[in-house]
């Protein structure tokens with residue numbers, strides 16, 4: 001989409017004779033105008049796959065003084081999560097609860113480490129449709145229940161520059 005720029009006289013005097021405040025004239029004006037189209041409202045969480053959830057929790061406690069804000073077994077995904085709150089976002093330490101869990105597969109193939117990034121959105125279905133329209137590959141055809149009572153949908157790393165994306169609606 002192209003944006004038409006209108007340039008105003010930066011220092012034209014007003015009726016009172018006081019110079020008007022200079023308006024920024026760079027393309028950042030357009031970026032500001034389009035900010036309302038941004039669908040992502042926050043980094044919801046950064047998910048880290050670990051073999052031993054207790055060991056990972058202890059590490060975050062000892063290293064950073066972190067406290068576990070929420071803990072949950074998500075049976076449908078075969079995972080147990082421990083959420084450490086950081087401002088309005090979370091670090092989601094994630095371990096597999098069974099051998100056929102996607103996290104178990106990931107750990108076998110890649111070892112421990114960054115698994116996915118959760119982007120918070122106001123409307124998961126709308127965000128998923130926007131991602132698909134932009135060429136992203138939906139893993140979930142439609143939003144489904146996630147942990148913490150959220151509604152989520154995953155987007156495949158192929159088509160998203162190598163990052164598994166989770167859209168999270170609180």
Ligand code: CO
Pocket residue numbers: 045047092116118166
């Ligand atoms: Co997640």
